Amino acid sequence: xxxxxxxxxxxxxxxxxxxxxxxxxxxxxxxxxxxxxxxxxxxxxxxxxxxxxxxxxxxxxxxxxxxxxxxxxxxxxxxxxxxxxxxxxxxxxxxxxxxxxxxxxxxxxxxxxxxxxxxxxxxxxxxxxxxxxxxxxxxxxxxxxxxxxxxxxxxxxxxxxxxxxxxxxxxxxxxxxxxxxxxxxxxxxxxxxxxxxxxxxxxxxxxxxxxxxxxxxxxxxxxxxxxxxxxxxxxxxxxxxxxxxxxxxxxxxxxxxxxxxxxxxxxxxxxxxxxxxxxxxxxxxxxxxxxxxxxxxxxxxxxxxxxxxxxxxxxxxxxxxxxxxxxxxxxxxxxxxx
Numbered sequence: 001x002x003x004x005x006x007x008x009x010x011x012x013x014x015x016x017x018x019x020x021x022x023x024x025x026x027x028x029x030x031x032x033x034x035x036x037x038x039x040x041x042x043x044x045x046x047x048x049x050x051x052x053x054x055x056x057x058x059x060x061x062x063x064x065x066x067x068x069x070x071x072x073x074x075x076x077x078x079x080x081x082x083x084x085x086x087x088x089x090x091x092x093x094x095x096x097x098x099x100x101x102x103x104x105x106x107x108x109x110x111x112x113x114x115x116x117x118x119x120x121x122x123x124x125x126x127x128x129x130x131x132x133x134x135x136x137x138x139x140x141x142x143x144x145x146x147x148x149x150x151x152x153x154x155x156x157x158x159x160x161x162x163x164x165x166x167x168x169x170x171x172x173x174x175x176x177x178x179x180x181x182x183x184x185x186x187x188x189x190x191x192x193x194x195x196x197x198x199x200x201x202x203x204x205x206x207x208x209x210x211x212x213x214x215x216x217x218x219x220x221x222x223x224x225x226x227x228x229x230x231x232x233x234x235x236x237x238x239x240x241x242x243x244x245x246x247x248x249x250x251x252x253x254x255x256x257x258x259x260x261x262x263x264x265x266x267x268x269x270x271x272x273x274x275x276x277x278x279x280x281x282x283x284x285x286x287x288x289x290x291x292x293x294x295x296x297x298x299x300x301x302x303x304x305x306x307x308x309x310x311x312x313x314x315x316x317x318x319x320x321x322x323x324x325x326x327x328x329x330x331x332x333x334x335x336x337x338x
Contacts, residue, residue: 032094036103036149036185040198041156042086044163048078049202050337051116051174052167053209058118061200063126063160075165078337085159085198086128087183093151100148102133102188107142107159110182110197116204117177118164128156134188145188159183163200168207174263175303177204205263206305210335213309216256216286220248221318228319235289235313245318255291256312260335264300267338272312278329282322286314288331295338310335 057073066082091099134145184192229244238255278284291311298306
């Protein structure tokens with residue numbers, strides 16, 4: 001018996017899965033922004049200032065002319081030259097349209113003063129090449145707005161302020177005196193928080209002073225029996241010499257001496273009158289001499305106290321005809337820094 005075996009094919013369906021990879025491009029990178037920078041391209045220097053013996057002196061620097069005036073106190077400047085600060089604000093552009101917005105500016109006192117300087121007050125400004133578009137804020141706030149700087153360009157404005165200098169009684173060191181200010185800039189409407197620091201400077205020295213330590217004393221003199229004579233006190237040694245006349249031992253003859261004090265290492269001039277009159281039974285004219293020849297200099301160096309001694313002598317005519325009696329007079333010696 002034959003068997004017929006029939007094979008049936010088994011079909012299996014395979015489902016094809018299509019795999020897709022989708023890449024998402026993220027474009028979140030920040031756009032470049034204009035970069036603002038501030039430079040102090042000219043600073044304030046009052047030069048050499050002789051401080052007052054007591055109290056503060058306030059100098060006012062005008063931003064428009066740079067003229068310096070004394071508002072209070074007795075300190076003096078060696079120079080009358082003008083000085084002011086110049087601030088330069090620049091804008092570096094990265095894209096079209098950069099640096100076309102107004103710029104906010106903020107000014108103020110910065111840090112702690114150095115030496116005898118006091119913190120800046122009454123900070124003022126005036127435009128250079130910059131154009132003021134927003135009025136100043138409250139007095140003393142130092143806040144204002146300037147017109148757009150332009151791509152890759154710079155604009156300037158000038159600054160002034162009141163700068164105080166402490167006197168000798170402050171006990172503060174002499175030499176460099178510095179009070180700093182800040183100048184910040186930011187594109188409007190942002191509040192400026194960065195920029196540059198600039199100085200108001202001076203070289204401060206102690207006041208110069210003079211005090212008498214001894215008088216010019218010719219002592220007791222015996223006039224000549226006949227003719228002319230004289231008595232002379234040497235300005236350096238104090239020794240007494242005679243021509244024709246003679247002298248007694250008491251009172252002890254002395255030269256006049258003066259003690260000068262001030263800033264170490266500084267030169268100064270001395271003014272002694274060429275003559276002065278002594279009065280008594282008659283007028284007697286004394287011809288003076290000084291121990292200082294040329295420029296005098298205080299001892300020590302800048303930053304320390306210095307001293308110097310001045311001697312003044314003189315010669316008085318003592319003739320046979322000079323009337324007996326006591327004679328006295330006075331003269332003034334002055335000193336000033338060179």
